[in-house]
Amino acid sequence: MSAQRRHGQRTIATGATAVAVTLLAAGLAGCGSGGGSAADPNGTLVFGISADPAQMVPWTATSTQSIQVLSQIYSPLLNTDAEGVPEAGLAELPKISDDGRTYTFTLRDGVTFSDGSALDSADVKSTYERIMDPASSASSASYFASVAEIKTPDPQTVEVILKQPDASFDSGLTAVNTAIVPSDADPKALETEPIGSGPYQFKSRTPNESITLTRNADYYAGKPGSAKVEFRVIPDEQSMVSSLKTGSVDVAIFDNPVTAKSATSGKTESTTVDSLSYHVLQLRATSPTLKDRNARLAIQCAVSREDVIDSAALGSGKPTGPITSPEFRSDADAQPCPEQDLAKAKDYLAKAGKPDGFELNLMTSQGLYSTAVDEAQNIQAQLGKVGIKVKVEALDSNAYVERWLASDFDAAIAMNGGSSDPNTMYGRYFTKAGSFNKVAGYSSPELDKLFADGIATTDVAARKPIYQEISQQLVDQAAWVWLFTPELYVVADKGVEGLEKRTDASISTLWKASVS
Structure with a gap:
């Protein structure tokens, strides 16, 4: 049986993936500055990023x-x-x-x-x-x-x-x-001198400033549109906006609709794409503070996801359950407290033997994405209503990643990437042998069996109820508190041609883009 035939049996996904299809079909993949602009084969495309990309393997x-x-x-x-x-x-x-x-x-x-x-x-x-x-x-x-x-x-x-x-x-x-x-x-050696077969080759790096890549003329998929791509590190959003408006940056991706709008001018344009990514309050059930399920459920019930979206993400997002894969998407309301329920949160605190609340250390990042600190502060205020005293620790991006990988936290604000396949999304987090199970902090024999059952057949109809059960177990155990899926905003100079704006703002096809 070929993979082509198996995947050909899929129905066209709706929601997030449909956005990418619509953009491409409508001819918005390539945008040019007015009529008659010509791509510069020797040009440099500058892509603005908010944090230093320190992981090179x-x-x-x-x-x-x-x-x-x-x-x-x-x-x-x-x-x-x-x-x-x-x-x-x-x-x-x-x-x-x-x-x-x-x-x-x-x-x-x-x-x-x-x-x-x-x-x-x-x-x-x-x-x-x-x-x-x-x-x-x-x-x-x-x-x-x-x-x-x-x-x-x-x-x-x-x-x-x-x-x-x-x-x-x-x-x-x-x-x-x-x-x-x-x-x-x-x-x-790859940490400082990457060797790949992609569309661009590593040329140089200035830590916390930029990484420069040069065209791989032998790239198997075709000739990359720009001679060079520079990833320029600009942590401050307003500086990124200014860089777009002055033309010193050609493309940037925002998760803040107000910032994206302010970056839009006669020189630039913004395109909204849906996302398979999800924002989440990660609760490590293996930490002494959160080992009691009732303590975690108290947190879940004390949080209004809509409030997080409105205040931290400025309304740009939709409440989500664990699975964002279009064919297997979780029901966002299928959890113990689909809406904030402070009375129920206090009941869970009493069951946990902590009727007056407890102290919780919450880790968040500065630079990885723009709403992280605001989300942490919003969660801090909400949990305070039931006596959970949250200490927010805002770390720079590299320190946050190091602590996260070391599982050195009780709770963390995170934005994780999604996938069209739910096992790819969560098998590495919530199975006992998963790569990030120590980070996730939760697994069970029941989940291990469900994940094994979920990959045992390629039939989507047979897999759906399995992942529904996985999703239900995760929220019933309050393994994490899933908050929302964001909308993302791709802002590009109108002189950029051939830029495909995909779901999740993926830039896997950035090599097709050029500057005029």
Whole structure:
């Protein structure tokens, strides 16, 4: 059975993914400055980002900014179309055996890394085995939980044998976190000198200021539109707005509608895209403060998601449950307290033996995204109404990521990326062997079984009730408090041509863009 036929059976998704389809179909993917502007083949496209992209090895990347940069340097085995469905990339879509356990990939001919070496099946095998090695602490290790063996019968063929069928397996192979690196590359060296097969090659980095990339003239998918791409670090939103208006930045992505509007001028234009990402109050059930389920439920019931959206995100977002995947989306109201219920929160506090509340340390970031501190302060005020005294600790982006990866927190405000497949979203968080289970702080034998059942069949109808049950268990246990899915705003200079504005503001196809 081929992956092409299997994915071809999907219905067209509505909601977030439909936005990307509509934008592309309407011809808004390319925007030009007035009539007759011509792309400059020697131009530099400047992309504004809000935090320093410090993670340069693909399987370690967790921050949006690092993933944005790495998506230009590295290539995963498979890409995604505008609907988030896997499509051919470095390899054709796999041939899948009738028992669903063997995936055979045929690599493209002639693909090379930026150091000039050929990309072959040995590089794919080496990359995946490094990710699977517990010593790598790879963020994407859970994507390979079903893998039993990887074979390379010839330089252009990779065979992956699974322990059991895994409906989400090919979805994980589209992520930057599984991008292919040379088999002989030293991961330590990659931190300062990335070697990939993506549309751009690493040239230079000035920490906390910029990263400059140059065109990979041998990129397998075509000639990148700009000779150079510079990712410029501008933490202050108003400075980013000014940079767009003066033309020193060509493209930036905002989650604040007011800021995006202020960045729009006769020189720039803003496009709104929906998102599979979600904002969440992460509660670590393994921390002494939150080990009692009733204490976590008290927090859930004391929080008004609408209030967070209105005050912190300025109304730009929709309340969400755990799963944002369009075909498996959670019912946002299917939880113990779909609306704020202070009386119920106090009942849960009493059941937890803390009728007067308790102290909670809440970690948030400065720079990773603009609403993080405001969300933390809003949560602080709301929980104070039931006696939960919140101490907010606002950290710079790198310190936040380090603490998060080390599971060194009780609660954290976070924005996590979504996926078209719910197992790709949550298997790494809420299964006992998941890459980020220590960070998530919650798992159970029931969830482990449900996640295993969820990938055992490719039939969407059969998978839906399984993920509904997973979603229900997560909110009933108050593993986290899911807040909202944001709207994102892509603001670009009108002289930028060929810019595809995709769901979640993905920039995986930024290489098609050029400046005039």
